[in-house]
Amino acid sequence: xxxxxxxxxxxxxxxxxTLRLAEKLAGQLTGDELILISGELGAGKTVFVRGLAAxxxxxxxxxxxxxxxxxxxxxxxxxDLVHVDLYRLEDPEEIADLGLEDYLGSGVMAVEWAERxxxxxxxxxxxxxxxxxxxxxxxxIKIKTSDVYLSLEDK
Numbered sequence: 287x288x289x290x291x292x293x294x295x296x297x298x299x300x301x302x303x304t305l306r307l308a309e310k311l312a313g314q315l316t317g318d319e320l321i322l323i324s325g326e327l328g329a330g331k332t333v334f335v336r337g338l339a340a341x342x343x344x345x346x347x348x349x350x351x352x353x354x355x356x357x358x359x360x361x362x363x364x365x366d367l368v369h370v371d372l373y374r375l376e377d378p379e380e381i382a383d384l385g386l387e388d389y390l391g392s393g394v395m396a397v398e399w400a401e402r403x404x405x406x407x408x409x410x411x412x413x414x415x416x417x418x419x420x421x422x423x424x425x426x427i428k429i430k431t432s433d434v435y436l437s438l439e440d441k
Contacts (some may be wrong), residue, residue: 294429297420304330304417304425305337311413311429312341317365318391320409322400325417327373330425331398334415335369338396342367352398357384366393372402 298304321338323331332352339350343364353359353371361367368389375381381402389395390409397403400414416428 291430291432296427296429298425298427300423301330301333304333304427305340307427308334308337309341312338312394315342315365315394316411317393318409319394319411319413320390321394321396321413321415322403323396323398323415323417324401325415326419329417329419331417334417334427335367335396335398338394339363339367339369342394358386358389360393368393368395370395370397372397372399375402378404 296307298307315338323334325331332350336347336350339361340347342361344350344361344367345363350361350369351359352373353369357371357375359369361369370384370386370389372381375384381404386395386397386403386407412431414428414430416430418426418428420426
């Protein structure tokens with residue numbers, strides 16, 4: 287049985303709206319997803335991760351920041367969030383040395399600058415996020431998945 291691909295396109299008009307969108311998405315995650323986040327510098331990737339953290343029950347959202355220098359942060363919540371930032375890494379060997387495969391299945395893994403991951407770094411439950419800047423406050427966020435049922439409708 288082939289799985290149907292789901293693609294959603296959402297426009298947010300503030301940092302708060304981007305955060306709430308990610309929080310709503312996180313409420314549907316089970317804890318073994320790989321979230322691949324791409325977008326230019328300053329697009330709101332870390333804001334999106336902060337929203338995921340909120341939706342996964344991380345208590346202190348102030349602690350959720352870009353791990354540009356530490357490369358990996360783990361936030362404890364109802365479901366743990368493994369936050370990876372590959373901005374400073376371009377060499378595939380450096381990325382391989384992180385041992386990211388060891389984190390798969392231990393919570394939701396959100397990877398900023400995901401386009402730097404090797405093409406074979408995948409898991410069954412993946413969600414691709416592309417954040418495009420429209421203006422100072424406005425973002426167009428494309429969400430694509432083939433395994434996770436997503437609905438952003440209010441229930």
